[in-house]
Amino acid sequence: MGWRYINIIPFVRENDFIPLERFLNIGIKLPNTMNENYSNVNIGFVTKIDNNTISTRVESLIDTIKKQEALLLDLDFNMTKKLDYSKINEYLENAHLKTRELFEQIITNDYRNYLKGDKI
Numbered sequence: 001m002g003w004r005y006i007n008i009i010p011f012v013r014e015n016d017f018i019p020l021e022r023f024l025n026i027g028i029k030l031p032n033t034m035n036e037n038y039s040n041v042n043i044g045f046v047t048k049i050d051n052n053t054i055s056t057r058v059e060s061l062i063d064t065i066k067k068q069e070a071l072l073l074d075l076d077f078n079m080t081k082k083l084d085y086s087k088i089n090e091y092l093e094n095a096h097l098k099t100r101e102l103f104e105q106i107i108t109n110d111y112r113n114y115l116k117g118d119k120i
Helices: 085-106 109-115
Strands: 002-011 042-049 052-063 068-078
Touching: 002 085, 052 085, 068 085
Parallel strands: none
Antiparallel strands: 002 068, 042 052, 052 068
16 A cells, blocks of 8 residues: 655756755765756655655656756655555555655755745
8 A cells, every 4th residue: 555645846947957955855965076966856765664665756857848847756655564454544644644744854945935835
């Protein structure tokens, strides 16, 4: 059983780079000879949460017709234990809660304000 949350985050490049840090609290430790001026982003990882897994994917996208770029934020929570069908509602609530907690931790306050209608 799983719970999936997908968010498309439109952005405008800053000095030809993706302003990842304005939207997401995701960091990658890079060697000192590299910088965090991203031209393209494609990150994926799977982590354990309470004996379940959550797959996280961040990818830069472009709509070639509208010339609009965006970041894809894809959170996919998966239960990895044997299910008791009488507890499906409990499982769904837990999956939603864990995915929501991760989403709230990943997004920046700038993006949170954007979701409320403010401009970045």
